[in-house]
Amino acid sequence: MITALGVAELKLLLRNRTAAALALLMPLAAGLYFALAVGGDDNGWTMIVVLQLLFSLGFTVYVTVTTSLTARRQDLYLKRLRTGAASDVVVLTGILLPVVVLGLAQALVLLGVSVAAGAPMPTNPGLLALALVGGAALSCAAGVCTSGLTGTAELAQITTAPFFFALVVGGLMGLGGGDDPRVLLVPGSGLGLLTQAAWGGPTDAVGLALIATAQGTAVAVALSVRFFRWDPRT
Template identity: 45%
Template sequence: MSSAVLALSRAESKLLLRNKTVATCATLLPMLMGLFLAYSVPENAAARVWSTTLSLQLLTVFGFTVCFTVTAALTSRREDLYLKRLRSGELAESAILTGLLAPVVVLGVVQAVAVLVIAAVLGAPVVANPLLLAVAMLLGIALCVVAGTATSGRTSTAEQAQITTLPWFLVLLGGAVWVSMSAEITPFMLAVPGGAFADLVHRSTTGTNLLGALPALAVLLAWIAVLTILSRTWFRWDPRT
């Protein structure tokens, strides 16, 4: 990462912390939700209960910390002409977006690890396959980054991001709950990004039928590809009129 991109990332970090709404949704709310979900698990709960809890904890972090923050930040920078000024400089468009989004990604990773530690301290079983869980987390973060980038093109103000990102947040949590409450996972459940993510988390925590994780991995990669195309189509460098 070049010095210019690092400087842009540092500046973006300061801007994010100065916005109280964004800072609260990106830091306080996900951690409070993570604590609430972990404390709600009864003692000696089955592994499936903990896998559901971990799925909801991580998706809450990815929904608030990553997707909402990406949407609000890019929308705000666009509307105050910050993106336009950056684009007129020497940095390439990809470098600009990398610098702006890197702090959000780092924050998402840190908070995801934090909720996993909280769950472990409160009694969650040892993850049977940490590599699969790490892959699921990376895909979940990438999914929410491109979702937030795409949604920013359909968001007029940073405040409106609370509304425009809500459907995606409901899809993530709804899919996870749907999979967790079902005795048998169907292709329709896996087609929902939250359902595919929950399936990966469950397999990583229990270590059962790892080859069966391939459909969920394929679904998440397909969603990332589709949302990347939408982000390229919808993303705006100039303010919405």
């Protein structure tokens, strides 16, 4: 059931040119620009990789989840699915899974581009994997929450802006966030710190970064339960 819903959602996503461009072309274009036009030393490459991950998770996961759920709710697609045999969890998982897989796949492709362009390999791939999984979970949960506050798919371009920019700024702040734990209160900062540690940076605050990412995801899930709507907004 989840696979069938995921395939159907992927087809719907690709049929919408605007959504497909935001989910596929925008992160790839930005990531390629960062890798090929900016370049840098080892420290510079860490910032570029963080930006690539943030744009992949921000656009492909967060913005697309918000837009897709809002559109499916407004055309009663979610309501029809809910009246079937599938549970609420299965319905949401089937819709969200292809978006998350796309975001992670894009992040890995862009990492390969950076390595091909001269970036060093991560010294601790496990921390990079944790950053990817944690960032995807946070972005996905935040997207579900934001969709409940978004009236139409067109308005998603506005309602997603605050969290998206907070995610990008937080990720960049996280590159030096080990000195001030308060930085980890900003969304995305844990991803930046974990990515820096994966490329040989300090690991003293890795535990705090994991806790901050988990707490941010938990808060987003709680807000999703509060604000997510199955019926169209009036």
